[in-house]
Amino acid sequence: MAHVAPEIFNGLILGAFYAVVAIGLSLIMNLTGTINLAHGSFMTLAGYLAFALVSAGTNWWFALAAAPLLTVIVGIAVERTLIRPLYRRDPVYSLLLTFGLSLIAEEVYRLIWGTNGVPFSPPLALQGAVSLGFTYFPAFRLFIAGALLVIIVALVLFLQRTRLGLRLRAAVQDNEMIAALGTNTQVLYMFNFGLGILIAGVAGVLAACLLGLNPQSGNALLMPAFVTVIVGGMGSLTGAVVGGLLIGVAISVTTLYLPAFSEIVMYVLMAVILLIRPRGLFGEEGIFG
Amino acid sequence: MRMGNRAGLITAIVLLVLLMFIPQLAPHLHLAISICTEVLLFAMAAMGVNLLVGYTGVLPFGNAAFFGLGAYGTGLTIQFWHAGFFGSLGYGVLASIIGALLIGPFLLRRRGIYFSLLFIAFGQVFYFLAYRFTDITGGEDGMNFVRPAVEGLGWQLKDESFYYAMLLFFVVVAILFWLLVRSPFGRSLVAIKENETRARYLGLNTDRFIFVAILISAAIEGLAGACYGLSIMFAYPLLLDWHQSGNIVLMTILGGTGTIFGPLLGSLIFVIGNDILSSAIPWWQIPLGALFVACVLGFPKGILGTILDAIERRRGGFAYEARDTMHGTVSSEREIQP
Numbered sequence: 001m002a003h004v005a006p007e008i009f010n011g012l013i014l015g016a017f018y019a020v021v022a023i024g025l026s027l028i029m030n031l032t033g034t035i036n037l038a039h040g041s042f043m044t045l046a047g048y049l050a051f052a053l054v055s056a057g058t059n060w061w062f063a064l065a066a067a068p069l070l071t072v073i074v075g076i077a078v079e080r081t082l083i084r085p086l087y088r089r090d091p092v093y094s095l096l097l098t099f100g101l102s103l104i105a106e107e108v109y110r111l112i113w114g115t116n117g118v119p120f121s122p123p124l125a126l127q128g129a130v131s132l133g134f135t136y137f138p139a140f141r142l143f144i145a146g147a148l149l150v151i152i153v154a155l156v157l158f159l160q161r162t163r164l165g166l167r168l169r170a171a172v173q174d175n176e177m178i179a180a181l182g183t184n185t186q187v188l189y190m191f192n193f194g195l196g197i198l199i200a201g202v203a204g205v206l207a208a209c210l211l212g213l214n215p216q217s218g219n220a221l222l223m224p225a226f227v228t229v230i231v232g233g234m235g236s237l238t239g240a241v242v243g244g245l246l247i248g249v250a251i252s253v254t255t256l257y258l259p260a261f262s263e264i265v266m267y268v269l270m271a272v273i274l275l276i277r278p279r280g281l282f283g284e285e286g287i288f289g
Numbered sequence: 290m291r292m293g294n295r296a297g298l299i300t301a302i303v304l305l306v307l308l309m310f311i312p313q314l315a316p317h318l319h320l321a322i323s324i325c326t327e328v329l330l331f332a333m334a335a336m337g338v339n340l341l342v343g344y345t346g347v348l349p350f351g352n353a354a355f356f357g358l359g360a361y362g363t364g365l366t367i368q369f370w371h372a373g374f375f376g377s378l379g380y381g382v383l384a385s386i387i388g389a390l391l392i393g394p395f396l397l398r399r400r401g402i403y404f405s406l407l408f409i410a411f412g413q414v415f416y417f418l419a420y421r422f423t424d425i426t427g428g429e430d431g432m433n434f435v436r437p438a439v440e441g442l443g444w445q446l447k448d449e450s451f452y453y454a455m456l457l458f459f460v461v462v463a464i465l466f467w468l469l470v471r472s473p474f475g476r477s478l479v480a481i482k483e484n485e486t487r488a489r490y491l492g493l494n495t496d497r498f499i500f501v502a503i504l505i506s507a508a509i510e511g512l513a514g515a516c517y518g519l520s521i522m523f524a525y526p527l528l529l530d531w532h533q534s535g536n537i538v539l540m541t542i543l544g545g546t547g548t549i550f551g552p553l554l555g556s557l558i559f560v561i562g563n564d565i566l567s568s569a570i571p572w573w574q575i576p577l578g579a580l581f582v583a584c585v586l587g588f589p590k591g592i593l594g595t596i597l598d599a600i601e602r603r604r605g606g607f608a609y610e611a612r613d614t615m616h617g618t619v620s621s622e623r624e625i626q627p
Contacts, residue, residue, distance in 0.1 A: 033402055037535075085586065091402045092348045093585045096542060099535040100581020107574035223531075226410050234403055263417040270410060271395060278398045 006135070007252045013141055013210075015248020016148040020203045021225035022232065022240040023155065024196040030172045030235050031192045032087050037098040038078075039200055039225070041105035043218030046071040046201035047208030048113055051120045060123040068201025075197030076190055087189065102219065109215040117214030144206050151199060152241060159237070168192055172235070224251075227266045231273050233283030242281055300550060301463075308456055312449045320561070323520065326452050328553075328560045329459045330517045335540040335552030336466055337509035342538065343546030344470055345502045346482030348405040350534050351412025354392075355385040355507040357529030358415060359514025361426065364434045364524040373440035378515045385511025386504060388415060393503045397496050400485065409531050416529040431525025434518075455516055462509060467549055469505070478502055510537075535581075543584045545591025554593055 021039065028036050050067035054060055078101065086094045121127070122140045129136040159165035170178045171188055179185045204218055211217060224247060232243025247266045255262040273281060311325045334356050341349045362384025366372040372380055392411040399407055419426045426432055438445050446454050469475050480488040481495050489495050518524050527533060536559065544555025562580070566573040588595055 029402060029406075035402055035405060082582065082586070089589070090348075091405060092342060092350075092538065092542065093589060095348065095350055095405060096535065096539055096581050097585040099532075100539075100578040100585070102578075103574045103581065104578035107572050107578070111572055223410070223413055226406055230403075230406060230410055234406075260421050263421065264414065267410065267414040267417070274395050274398060274407075 004253065004256065006137070007256050008249055009137065010141070011249035011252030012245055013145050013148075013248070014252060015245035016145060016152075017203055017207055017211075017221060017244075018224045018228045018247055019232075019241045019244025020148050020151055020199055021221050022228035022244055023152070023237060024199040024203075025225055026229050026235065026240060027168075027196040027199075028193055029229070031168065031175075032083075032189055033091055034083060034086070034094040035091060035098070036196070037095060037222070038101040038105065039098075039196075040218035040220070040222035041102045042071055042075055042197050042200045043204030043207060043221065044109060044213070044215065045074065045105065045218075046204035047120065047213045047217065048109060048118075050205040050208065051113075051118055051213060054120070064202070064205050067205050068198050071201040071204070072194045072198050076194050079190055079193040083193070084186075084189070106215045106219075113215070115215065117212050117217065120208050120213045122209045140210065144210060147206060148203070151202060152237075155199070156237060164191070224266060227270050229280075231266075231270050231280055233277075233280030236280070236282035239280055239282030297549065304550070304553070305460065308459075312452055322448050322452055324560065324564050326455050326520050327517070328556050329452075329455050330513050330520060331537065331540060331560055332553040332556035333459055333462055333516070334510050334513035334537050335544065335556055336462065337506040337513065338537050338541045339546055339548075339552050340466070340470075340478075340502055340506045340509070342541060343548070343551075344475060344482060345478045345499055346485075347400070347499060347502075348402075348538075349408055349503075349506065350405045350538060351408035351410070351531055352506070352510055352537055353531065353533035354412035354415045354529050355388055355510035356514035356517070356533065356537065357419065357524070357526075358384040358388045359511035359516075360518030360524040360528050361419060361432075362511070363515040363518040364432050365425065367434045367437055368432065371437075373437050374444075374446065374519070375440055377437060378512065378519065381515025381518065382508055382511040385507045385514065388511075389504050389507030393500050396503065397500055409534070412529070412531055412534060416526055416531075419524075419526040419529055426524075426526075429526060431523055433523055436519050436522050451520065455520070458512065458516060462512065463549070466509070470549075474498070474501075539581055539584060542591055543580075543588065545593030545595075545597070548591070548593050548597070551591050551593045555591065558592075 021043070025036060025039055028034055028039075046067045049070050050060075050063040053063035053066060058066075082097060082101070083094060086097060122143075126140040126143050128139055130139045130142055159169060167178060167183050167188060168191075171183070171185060171192075175185050178188075200218075203221075207221060208217065211220075225244075228240055228243045228247055230243075231247060232239025232241070247269060250265050250269055251262055254265040277283065308329075312322055315322050315325055334352075337355070338349055338352050341347050341352075359381040361381075363372075363377040363381035366380040367377045370380075392408075392414070395411055396404060396407050420429060422428070436446070436451075444450070470478075477488070477493055477498055480491070481493065481498055485495050488498075514528065517528075540555035540559045541552055542555070543558060544551030544553065559580075563573070563577065566576055570576075584591075590598060
């Protein structure tokens with residue numbers, strides 16, 4: 001059992017990444033009906049921007065804050081010019097468009113930063129191990145666990161406790177009604193997309209330091225995030241968190257005992273959960289609650 | 290078919306004659322015959338996608354699973370069971386149908402974007418199976434196999450004769466497809482596409498119709514994939530990947546969904562464009578991605594759809610077509626359904 005415990009903890013961290021990516025994806029999906037296949041590309045972009053900033057001599061902490069914000073600017077520009085015309089049209093169009101964007105992005109990263117990954121390590125203060133009393137654990141992983149937790153809690157508070165969050169949740173339910181009541185839904189869509197990209201950006205920088213940074217590194221998190229959305233229940237924040245953690249732990253533990261099944265296990269989990277609960281673990285109809 | 294029967298028939302005959310002389314024409318156009326075969330096979334795969342996206346109104350963004358299952362089904366049965374030419378193709382199609390039977394019931398649970406999400410996710414299962422079970426499938430490197438001889442006759446088809454065999458398959462599938470979408474079954478699918486709730490109230494078991502459409506689509510894609518496997522004598526995991534699905538969906542949309550000839554046109558542009566670009570520039574993925582963006586923003590009805598619209602406008606006629614509901618002109622309702 002002794003060697004399972006750290007694997008479970010690693011699985012929880014991996015799962016927290018899936019949860020955070022899944023939350024960004026479903027924010028965008030629930031409000032605008034857009035499956036953002038370029039979500040992983042935005043994560044990679046944030047990672048590379050942070051890498052570029054740190055290489056240029058800035059502080060890692062500054063890069064952690066600035067790179068996601070720069071990514072949000074790119075994201076909002078893309079949303080305004082390319083994705084906006086596709087709202088209310090068949091989802092096939094936004095799927096194809098964001099897929100095309102991810103192809104372009106991947107090639108651009110390759111042209112600028114090379115095909116192979118670049119080394120991007122966390123700051124010295126976060127390297128090394130921390131004693132947990134019974135075992136030692138890498139400090140950076142603990143930091144990531146804390147950071148992802150903060151993101152999730154902040155998002156829940158934002159959605160539940162602020163007027164803007166309320167408007168977002170209302171727009172998911174009935175965007176025509178909230179438009180009639182005087183909310184500019186176009187601005188709301190833009191804000192929502194930006195929020196999804198911001199979360200992806202922060203996760204992207206952290207993931208770049210933990211899991212490596214190459215032109216496809218963000219995309220590797222995309223598919224587990226899809227499965228997380230399905231397992232957790234579409235539209236449920238709690239579901240995304242529980243689903244993500246469940247999948248992360250399942251993958252880590254399977255990697256330890258049956259490495260050949262490490263990718264398949266999440267699909268098996270997904271199939272089983274869909275059989276028992278077609279809407280996913282916490283599935284509601286498109287409301288973040 | 291919006292073109293009217295006669296125009297459609299004339300187009301079909303002209304196309305067929307053209308396709309029959311491709312092996313003679315290809316050298317003058319600096320095209321390898323294998324690329325022409327590839328155009329036909331991806332056109333066939335796009336036809337399978339077209340049945341779902343153009344006629345049933347569900348988005349198969351994981352369809353490459355069926356395409357790749359066809360290729361692997363063929364390759365594995367040649368390798369391990371020494372299947373013949375037609376036998377291996379049959380096993381390929383069977384593999385796809387079994388795949389569809391396995392994941393179909395899960396897909397039917399949701400509609401709209403959630404259907405697409407489920408399709409993408411479940412499609413990836415087969416990718417990872419091929420990727421991981423290295424002993425059987427060769428894993429990431431893929432598996433090589435030799436194109437077997439035709440059973441009984443001992444013919445070893447290659448290049449030109451293989452092209453003609455594929456053309457025969459293509460024509461047969463296209464005719465069957467044409468008959469299918471004009472049949473009461475095909476009409477029911479269009480009814481589901483236009484308004485599933487209404488179709489259900491009219492007494493159609495829409496789940497069953499969509500399931501059968503998925504099975505037929507999988508069979509068509511499986512045949513295309515099996516033939517593709519025989520064509521390149523190779524099967525590799527990326528054939529099953531959702532990137533491949535995206536390519537096939539793009540071909541369908543690019544040509545024009547809900548049209549008979551659209552997939553062929555889309556495949557022609559995509560396959561040949563890709564072939565030229567990828568050998569000319571190392572960063573070919575950028576123009577490829579730009580093609581996706583341009584198609585979505587510039588030709589949402591596809592090239593053929595746009596042309597047909599222009600012809601119709603000149604005639605001043607109005608014909609309601611299955612495809613029109615895709616563009617949000619009919620209903621302002623959100624596409625998300627439970």
